[in-house]
Amino acid sequence: MNTLPTSAFLLPDHLSPKADPALIAADEQHFAAIARTLDTSIAELTARLDAERRAPGGTGRQAMDRDAEIHRLTARLRTLRRFGLDLCLGHMAGEDGSAPVYVGRLGLTDSEGRRLLVDWRSPAAEPFFGATHANPMGLRSRRRYRWSNGRISDYWDEVFDPDAVAGHAALDDQSAFIAGLGSNRSERMRDVLGTIQADQDAII
Numbered sequence: 001m002n003t004l005p006t007s008a009f010l011l012p013d014h015l016s017p018k019a020d021p022a023l024i025a026a027d028e029q030h031f032a033a034i035a036r037t038l039d040t041s042i043a044e045l046t047a048r049l050d051a052e053r054r055a056p057g058g059t060g061r062q063a064m065d066r067d068a069e070i071h072r073l074t075a076r077l078r079t080l081r082r083f084g085l086d087l088c089l090g091h092m093a094g095e096d097g098s099a100p101v102y103v104g105r106l107g108l109t110d111s112e113g114r115r116l117l118v119d120w121r122s123p124a125a126e127p128f129f130g131a132t133h134a135n136p137m138g139l140r141s142r143r144r145y146r147w148s149n150g151r152i153s154d155y156w157d158e159v160f161d162p163d164a165v166a167g168h169a170a171l172d173d174q175s176a177f178i179a180g181l182g183s184n185r186s187e188r189m190r191d192v193l194g195t196i197q198a199d200q201d202a203i204i
Contacts, residue, residue, distance in 0.1 A: 008085055010151040018155065027143075030102060031085055034117065037110045038087075042080050049073045079106060086147040088117060092128045093141045095161070100143075103128045136160035 008031040011019050018024070052070050057063050080087075083105060091100040103125045104117030118124045127137035140161050146154040 008152055010148070010153060012153065015154060026100070030116070031088070033110060034085060034088065034108065037108055037116055038080055038084065040111065041108070042077065045073055045077045045080070049077060076106070084150050086150055088145065089120060090128065090142065090144040092139050094138055095136070095140045131160065133160055
């Protein structure tokens, strides 16, 4: 069972500011939905796998198809049981203000067809890994999680738009540095900021 504990977050005392509900409440709701869907998916996959194993083996192509389906179901079931909530790597928010997209080790959809996790290998997840300050790839921000024993022990926000810093108290070092410079709105400082962002991204 992947029933969610009181919180998906178990942050150490020195990171208590990151436990502010204003920062993590939306994540908590999303993880609760993931936990429910994982439990449902595991139960359904287990039933389907049992049914496939009990079915007649058949011959030729029929036997090959059955074996392939058993292999596929077994692999997915193993992954879901192994990772649980820590299937989720993080999420990204677009410049258009749309709901954050959560990226996972595999895709996950609930019973109503809502995409809870986008597979990290899919084109839709590319900005999560490829966005830089020089080329945000349409992102406004990105959050990454550190998991320990099935719960989040730390997380970081990377903000690509200095004007979007409000509400992101968990900025990574680069975003915090750029945000600090961006508070100076002179034309010269904006030019310097743009140059620093491009140079840092080129180095990375």
